[in-house]
Amino acid sequence: MTVVPTVALTGVTKRFRGTAALDDVHLTLGPGITGLLGPNGAGKTTLLRITATVLTPGAGEVVLFGTRPAGPEQLAAVRRRLGYLPQEMGHPRGFTGFGFVDYMAVLKEWTDRAARHAEVRRVLELVDLDGVAARRVSALSGGQRRRLGLAQALLGDPDLLLLDEPTTGVDPGQRVTLRQVLSRAGERSTVLLSTHQTEDVAALCDRVVVLDGGRVRFDGAVADLVATAAGRVWLADAPDPAARASWRTGTGRHRVVGQAAPAGAEPAEPTLEDAYLLLLGERARTTGVAA
């Protein structure tokens, strides 16, 4: 029996005013959590928007759950099975946290009031917002609003979960809670997690895709990407201007990521961030990846 991938992108290209946001992207996703890394402007958000069916590609083919969503009925059928947390999300004025998620549940066709309310309470509890559900959204903190956005994406336990920087502004304790939620979702669903937080990818994902300039630069296991940095990370007593990246750590020593070992340096265990910096080189350093 052939297993149908949840997402199959073939030669997807998208241009905005002549600039290629995505350029001939081929990607297949199945159940599990896939991390999506890349510098600002790499095309991550465009990729997620196309996969979420809110943006049509300029060229190429998008197949979701084995179908090409073209007409309104097919689009609705696909959208019933996906949850999407966009990068930037406003909230309608005057809503409470519960009211907002309840409104989104109506849009997701939860027409039975009792079942809908139970589901809204469930997802609010998942993201640890049940205690502030009665508060107006405008009175919630940035991190709480982000978790509210995640709650609406989790409605109905979707088969495909697309998350664009879900942990931005979320405190470390809540990040751990969200990791638990996402790891559980990844057991049965396909989760695509776009983030600048490499430690989230290292902690959650079995696979990572690195985008740069609209193209896929790496697609493989997280361990494989980390392995590319083996023997290229050191701890030295002084910064190395010739290295890809070099910074002073809390111990007073300098972590050096580069091709050659500085004098007197000792090897260090590479992280996903080190591998990412090495993969993208100068571009990653100038356009920024969050530590």
Next chain:
Amino acid sequence: MSPRGVDPVAVGGASAVGAVLLAGCVLAAGDGPPYAWLHLALVPPAVAAAFVLDEPAAAAADAVPSSLRRRTAGRLAALSVPCGLWTAGVAAVAVRAPGTAVGALLVSAGGVLALTLAAAAVLRRAGVAEPGEAVAAGAGGLLLATLVFAPAAVPMPPEGTLAWAVAALAGALVVTLATGGGAWPRRPGSPPRVLARRRR
């Protein structure tokens, strides 16, 4: 001082709509002063005044050395366009309809704009970064409601000029007070200033 930061779409759009309405007023002035049309033409400048204090980046802007009063004064320069259009429109109407109460129209417009600005300034002071939409709805709604239910209120008969002049001065005073002082606008979530002072 410059109107930098003012949304050009809000002020420009309101000015354009106002200009069209004033042109209609001038055309209609052949049969006497078209007060109802002039009343309607006052809504766009009021909308412009409501939006002129909107500062989406208020959280950052309120922390800069330039005071809120100074920035507000700069922003008010943007109102020169709708106000200039209004004055020119009223003058043109007066040429075609000599009985037009020019002074009363200008004073009542000043009162309406000053009160609208005062409402926006008070909200801005209270920590609302973009008071424009709410104030525009309030001011515009009141102007439209008076056009239907109390058409004599704006522009008022000459004997009401004093009341509108007082309103204009009061509005200007509120704007000055709300944007003045050494303190910064209140951030949402922080206690009211009076309570904060008491706690100290």
Next chain:
Amino acid sequence: MSAVLARPAPSTRGATLRTLAAAEARRYARSPVFLAGVLLLLWATATSLGDLDDAGGDLAVVPAACLGLAGVLVGHSLTRSTSRPGDAVRAAPADGALRTAALALACLVPGAVALAWAVWVALALAAADLPVAIGWGRQAGMLATGVVAAVGGPLVGVLVGRWTRFPGAGLVAAVVLTGWTLACTAGLMMTATRWGTLVHLNAPFATWTSADGPDAPPWLAGGSPWWYVAYQVALCGLAATAAMVHEATGARRTRLWRVLAVLAVVAVGCLALACAADPTRVFL
């Protein structure tokens, strides 16, 4: 962590529309501008009912202004507000046309209030036992114009909210509607011809009584109030359909364009029939 609930079975569009429309109607009913409009409606009607004459049908201006004109702001605000979550809303199975249809149905809330108002006024007119020179059918038609305007204003707000993004667009739409209505009163200054009736009645809302001077007796304009109500209903349909076109795609969008064309023809036809009626003015 609680157990995962079963996902709902796909609902019909009708069921989703009903649920969504109910949610939007609740939001409409809680809008401060709408509530202020209802209070103004009660106040203005109460003060007007104490001074009734047989031109009481022109009281329709009260719901038209308090609910219709204010409704432009409410409809616009609700529409813009529901668009704020952006892509999260667009990725939901309920598509843009359905969401707009739900907002359009929520505009029946001010219509229901205006209908209740019309019944109240009609009962008050009947209780006052005034000599009804113009007939109850015509009087009822004139009251109905206010009810339809109370729905039409919010629909224009939804339309503007769907198609524009600039700040203050709702207010500008309200000004344009008021200007259109004011401009058409020029028809009342013209001689009582079908052309004059056309100038008078092409407005989204029309008052029916006027006078030739401050001390002159009032008169009732010519034309058919009920065909004018049909014209207003067609305008409402045009506003709702044009709003839905914005986010419709493919064959649905093509169908909506066809509906728009049919409604435009119906509107013109109803206006022509309203103006075709006797243009003679009736002195009250």
